[in-house]
Amino acid sequence: MRGGEAIIESLKNMGVKTIFGYPGGQTIPFYDMLYDADIDHILVRHEQCAAHAADGFARASGEVGVCLATSGPGATNLVTGIGTAFMDSSPIVAITGQVPTHLIGNDAFQEADIVGITMPIVKHSYQPKDPDLIPSIVKSSFKIASTGRPGPVLIDVPKEVQEGELTKFDDSLIETPGYNPTIKGNIRQIKKARDLIKESKKPMILAGAGVIIANACSELTKLSKTINAPVMTSLLGKGAIDETDDLALGMLGMHGRKVSNDYINESDLLIAVGVRFSDRTTGRLDSFVPDTKVIHIDIDPAEIGKNVDVDLPIVGDAKNVLSSLNKLLDGYEVSSDVNKWTDMMKQRKQDLLPRVSYDDVPLKPQSVIKEIAEVLTPESILTTDVGQNQMWAAHFFDTQKPRKFISSGGLGTMGFGFPSAIGAKVACPDDPVVSINGDGGFLMVCQELATVREYDLPVIAVVLENRTLGMVYQWQSLLYNERHSQTLLGNSPDFVKLAESFGVNGVRITKPGETKEALSNAIKDNEPILLNVVVDPEEALPMLPPGAGINEMIGEYKLEKDVI
C-alpha cells in the first residue's frame, strides 16, 4: 500500500464517503490512486469552496468534513475556508499536497509553507515525512478535529510520501499528552449554578453554537422549560432552540431582535452556554449585563473570562453539564416572580416581532425571507452568505432545529453561503438546502454552479440582488454621511443567464408571492436552481453602531403589529 492509498483507506476507516477537492501537480499521485478508490470526490471549481463545502458538510452532519488541495496556490486558496472553520469551531480535515521533502525550503515550483501559514488558524497540523505515519496521522487528525472544541486540522503530505510504500498499516493514535479536553463539568460548580438559578427572579439563557456542536439542544430546551427562562441565541446558536417556541426570544447582538437586545440587561441571571461573547453579540462590554450574574458554560476554558467577566464558570461539554444541571433541578418549582418575568418577556416578544409583511416593489428583503420561511419545512437547511443577506435571514427566519442554519459567524466570510450549501446537501441529501446570498458574495463563488450541475446537487441558490455591497453601503448611509465609496456594484451580470450558461435554471423574481411559488416549484423539481430576487437597495437593518451598548440600536425597528 502506498501513502496516497493509505490516506484513502484511513479516510474510509473514519467513515468518510465524500471528499471535496481540486487536483494539482503535487497531488497527482493521490488522485491517481483515487481513480480506483471506493470514495466519492466532488470536484469543486475553486479550492476555497472545497474548504467551505467540507465545513458545510461538517456543520450539517456533525461529522468531520474533508477537503483536499494541491501545494502552493491550491493550499493557500484553502486558507480562507480553514480560517472560517477555525473561527466557528467546525471540524474539518484539510489535506494538502506538498513538494517532495528534498525540495522543501528550496522555493520549489508551487511550494508554500502551508503549515506555517495556517498555524494561527488550525487546531493542529501534521506533515508526515514517512508513509508509515499516515494512518496514525489521519486518525489522530479526526480525533483532534472532532473532540473538545472542534476545529480544522491540516495534513500536509509531500509528494514522495504519497507515492512511498508503507511497511505496515498501523493506525494507533499519536500520543498527545497535552490534549485533554474537559468534558465533565465540575459538580460543585454545577450545584452552585442550581443555587444561582433558585435565587434568580429574572433568569435568561443565551445559547451559542457550542450547544449545537455538543448535540445538547434537547437538554437546553429542557432547562429553559424547567426553570421557565427565556432563551436568546447568538448568530450561530440559531437552532439550539425552536425559535417558534414562546420562550425563544431570538438572536441577540448587533443585528439582533429588539426584544433580546432591549431586555437582556433587565435579567438578574444570564446562563450562557457554548458562546464566546463575540463583540458582535455583546456590543460595548461595559454596558453588557452590568448588573446581571453570569454563569458561563463552555468546553474551552480560554473562552471563560476572555470577554465578559463571569460569576460562575463551568468548563465542560454542554450536553454533559446541562444533563447534570437538569438532574439537579429535578422537581424544581418555578417561583411566581420568575413566572411573572417570563410571561412579561413572552408578551414583549409578541409585541416586538419584527415586521415581515410587505407588498412593496421593489421587494423588501424581509418579505422574501418570510416567503422562504413559509415554504421550508423545519428539516430544511438554510445557509447564508455574509452581509445584509445573512442578517436578514438570521433576524427574520425562525430556525426550528439544530444544524439547519449554517452561516459564517466569526470570520464573516463572503462567498461562504453557496459552497457550504453544497456540503450541506451532500451531508443531508433528503433535506431541501437553500442558500441565501447577496449579489456581491455570490459572484465570488458563482463558478460552483458548474459543480451543482455536474453532480446534480439540487441546491437552491437565492441571490438577493440590490446591486450594492449592502452591509457596507448601509454603514456608509448611517455612519459615513451617505458617501457610498466602492459599494455600488453597477453593472452586475444577468444572474438568470449566468445560471443558464452553466446549465442551471434561473428565475428572476421581482414581485410579492413569486419567491414562494418559485421556491415551492424548485423543491418539487429537485434540481439545482438559482432564484434571482430583486430587492430594495435602500432597506437597512437596525443595528448597534460600533461602540454602542447592547440596548442602543439605531435605525427604525419596524414591527409586525403595526402592519395595517
Place this chain on the structure above:
Amino acid sequence: MDLEYHVISTLVEDKPGVLQKVAGMFNRRGFNIDSITVGNSEVEGQSRMVITVHADKKGLEQVTKQLNKLIDVIKIKDITEKAVKRELCLVKVAIPNAKARAEIMQYSNIFRAHILDVTEQTLIIELTGDKEKINAFISLVESYGIKRIARTGLTAMSRGV
C-alpha cells in the same frame, strides 16, 4: 491595569514548529514576550520553555489558557514567586589601558564572572545571575566601552519538590 512581570515554565513536545506556535500565539494575542529560552527537559522528547512576559492578571490568565490550548504544550506553571532565576550573559569589553584591565578583572571577581578570552584590546566576560545583577555589571563596565553583549534570556526553576 498594572502590568507585572511573570515567569512561565512550560513543558512542550520536542517537535518542529512548536517554538513558532508558542511565539506566534503570543504575538497574535497581543502579548509581548520579554524572553524565551528553550532546551531539552528531563523527559526525552519533551522540551522546557521558560517564558517571561509582562501582563496584567487577566492577560496572564489568557496567556496561560491559550498556551494550554496548543496541543503540543503539555504543562504550564507560573513560577514567578518561588523560582530560582538565572540568565547567562557574555560581554566583550574594550580595554583602554592596563589599569582598566585590572579594574575590570577585579569587578569580574566581585561578580563571580569568568574571563573567557583576553586580547590586547578586549576581554570577554561570562556572567551568570538574575537580571538585576547582570544589568548592574553591565552599567559598571559601560564606561570602558562595551563592544558586544549577548544574553540568553532568563531561565528558571521552581524551588523545592
